[in-house]
Amino acid sequence: MKPYKTSNGLTTSLQLADSTKPAPISKLNLSLSDLVELYHSAPRILSHKATQVLVREDAVSTLSDESIVIAEVGDGDYWLVATEDDIYWLFPQANLQVNPDLYETVKLLFNCNGYQPESPSQFTVNNPAKVSIMPSGEEWRLVEKGILDFHHNSFFAESEDKDGESAEIQDNLTHYQDATGKNTDKENYSALVLSKRGEVLVNDSGKISNELQDKFAEIQSQLEQSNREREALKNQLDRVYEKGYLLQSKISELQTLLPEVQTQPDEIEVAPPVADTTIIEELILRSRLQPPPIDLCLVIVLLRNPIPVKPQPKPTSRKKSSPSITIGIIVAILSLTTIGVYGASPYIKDLCQHIGNCASYKETLDRAKATYDAALAIKGLTLPELDSKRRLLENAIALIDTIPKTARIQDKAQTLLGNSKRELETDARILNGEAEIIALQANQYQNAAIPPANIGKLTSTIEDLQKSQELWKQAIVKLNGISSKIEIYPNIQAVLTNYQKQLSQVEENLAKKREARRVLDEAAKAASEAEFTTKNAETIAKLKEAKAQWQETVNNVSKVPNDAIIPQQLEALKQTYNGQLKLVTNEITAQLLLTEATSLANQAAALTNKAQNIRDLRRALGRWQLALSKLNQIALDTPTFKRIGSLKQEYGQQVRILDNRIRSVTPR
Structure with a gap:
């Protein structure tokens, strides 16, 4: 394939697209690190889940002055892999030989570290290229270049002979996956990657470590157990649907008694009409205080999803219909349900939601309980520990809130919810008490430092304000650590607002005192220089220099905020400096x-x-x-x-x- 070259180069808006509308891409439940590991360990397995794309030089278009490369599905040089979180990753085809011509195209998609045309072209994928799907659904835009490392070619050169031996293993594992397709992607790929690693170790050293054998056996045992459980569940569901088929047949028989039901010829198999379940659902809603009967729930499921049956021959004589016939149908259906339906109901979505016993409800409650226990395990009373405990308890409450009110485990959920909130309130009272103590100390420093300061004690006043500021901040941090999910939180918010107001006052006064300190220091420095110049002045020019220094001193003192220093002291200081300025002025005259x-x-x-x-x-x-x-x-x-x-x-x-x-x- 000849490389495609553009005059302005390829930017990060490089796109990959399919020339024809491709089949839906399989999405894998794997992390990026798992994908990279699977690519290197068992590329044949990944190839079954990847879409092959080919960079075409005859389908170049321009979008916002940025080059676009179009790709087509086929025997391409790149694999496109999608994950369940809708992220698309682009890999080079396994064992792709990157010759100098192909390199011109590869470098548009990947940063190639250590590539040398004269050396072997094997590489490792440090990071695949990231692409995003375009609105058309048939094109992909390059979001971020990938990284290929050509520094470790020796490893691939040595392992190239082993690819043929491992191919058969990978194919067998792929067939095993297809045969046992009841496992999750995560479980199957973990087992397959581990199998590949074990095979490589056998080829290299002739034996597998005991630890790896045990791990592999454990995973195989888990897969077998999972398959047995799924098979048992499938058998249960088969029995449920078999009973449902019998029930539907019974419904068809009873419907022949109703005048509005018309039967079809025996040789035609028809699907019964979907019945209106409004009345039955109303019965379930009215019985909300008690767990809804499983029989009624099964009736709703079967009536909403009827099973096609062959109608019975038309009876020679038709009985008159009456309202009691409909009631008889429901009673007949209810009498045929068994305990096996109830046993499978937690795994039947439509059924368990009506019954309130979905397995996901219990899983959520178990997670909430584990989070709650983790919070209780934190015994410390320091702020970081209480903050961690608060976050865990809030997570537990959030999980409980996702459990529907109609769930049968709602009583247990409410008990756990109450315990979590009580723990939050207990910690809140601890934090609030600590904040009150700190606030008292902050008030003491604040009350002593807020009024206009004595010039001689200005430095200590600033220190008191700094202590007050720090204490108010600590008190606010304590209150911010209280959860908003407790009943007393509005009161905490009012106290927090007051603390923030006090902190603002302290910071404003502290700024004034610091400015006063700075201005007075500058005035004192200027006065010292002016006094020295005055004493040593022998000419009018020197006296004028001293006058300018005294004038600067007076100006600095005038900049002191009025409410920062005791007014009488500030006025006396101004008079002193003004007197010196007058003396120098008179001497010049x-x-x-x-x-x-x-x-x-x-x-x-x-x-x-x-x-x-x-x-x-x-x-x-x-x-x-x-x-x-x-x-x-x-x-x-x-x-x-x-x-x-x-x-x-x-x-x-x-x-x-x-x-x-x-x-x-x-x-x-």
């Missing part, structure tokens, strides 16, 4: 004023020394007065003020001297 005063004094001194007349003296006096006013504007709380005392005296003395000189030369 003082130094600027001192600089201006010094400049004016220098101008005044120069004018004084050069004064030639009264006009020059008055100009010098104005400069000295202006310089003195600048010094008088310096704030008293600044460091500069402490250094200008001598300057003020000097400037004041110059003002007085010039004033006297001007007065002395001014005519009166």
Whole structure:
């Protein structure tokens, strides 16, 4: 077969399809690992359940710009296998020789690990390709590529000679399966795979281990026992239907007495009409408090599924019909039933549902009881143990709920249901009690930490809130472990809602306190830097740098949430930082004023020394007065003020001297 190549390659939307509508594919009750094991151990057996498909290069179409490969049923290179959970798997045909030409197609469906054209082409299937059926029902789309491993070719080379010897064994096992077709797929395939393994061991070592022999004998014994049980059941059913045939014959005889019944010629075999069973079903429904009579149930089954019979010859004289005839028919039928019908009824679907004794009901109850016992075996009181116990008890309750109310084992089911719910309630009270204790502790921490915090105790307040948060979470986890299937669950839900509300409050307050802690830490750091800069500032530029740092400190404190810190403490802290900011600002102003005063004094001194007349003296006096006013504007709380005392005296003395000189030369 030539490989099909596309320009854009094959993507994960590769499809396999049948050119003609295929026969229904047999679905196997096997897991993926069992299918792979069966493929390697007994491929001939798997081939009987597989559909052969062939990749065709003449049926290529395009869907959503993705290549599609069409497959046809026939002597193909691939096997399509379906499981009961509607998953389709694609295997290469057993012993397929993957030559370089075929490899071009195989690699579209499988990832081929270790393939070398010059080496033997045997492979193992690590994982088959997964496909999904298309809406047409005749095509399959590739969902996931499979994996072929070409690294272990030596094993297949050695075992190739054994395939011929094992073929006869596999065929015999296949015929055995067909002859004993009453076993489930799982049992037959397990036995067949084990048989194949045993044969391979015989060929390799000449003997079978005692352990494998015992296991094989055990499985054969189980299969034989299963066949005997099924044969016995079949015989019982045959007897039931034989009696049903007699009953139907009796019905036909009695129907000849009714005027509305017309008989047919003797040589024609007819199927009696399906009777209306409404009246009889109504009788069963009205007797719901007691188990419905098996006789009535059998009547319904036989009337709904009549057995073809030959009518009796038409009587020469016809009796008049009356309502008592119909009652007589039912009474006659009821009188012919036996205890054997009741013994087989649990395995007859239509019959056991009316009687309420289906075998599946007991199986479900047994599973529920086993689950309940497993829950009781958990004695610990830790949260994981109680959670596991709760899940088991809820599973037991779910199983019991699937048993119909009309089942005869309903009393036992209700008893087990009550016990399961009581266990859940007991565990619920334990968890609820533990949650209440934890909630009390959480409340204690919460009540102490929720109000605005003292700045000095802010760290410990945050720790208390963290403890409260953790405790509320623990309490909520406890309540979440309580089953919703108990009567007190609505009350538990109300408590749980309250706990969640408390947790939200704690987390909101904790976020505020943490933000306050962060902002205050940043403010303290900025204040420390500003204080250092202020103390060492010798120039106006340094003082301006210190002012910016104090301003940052004030801004940080203003970001603290109002309800996170005691308001009085927060306000006092703001005033402290604002005071430092004011001092630095005043010092900057003082130094600027001192600089201006010094400049004016220098101008005044120069004018004084050069004064030639009264006009020059008055100009010098104005400069000295202006310089003195600048010094008088310096704030008293600044460091500069402490250094200008001598300057003020000097400037004041110059003002007085010039004033006297001007007065002395001014005519009166």
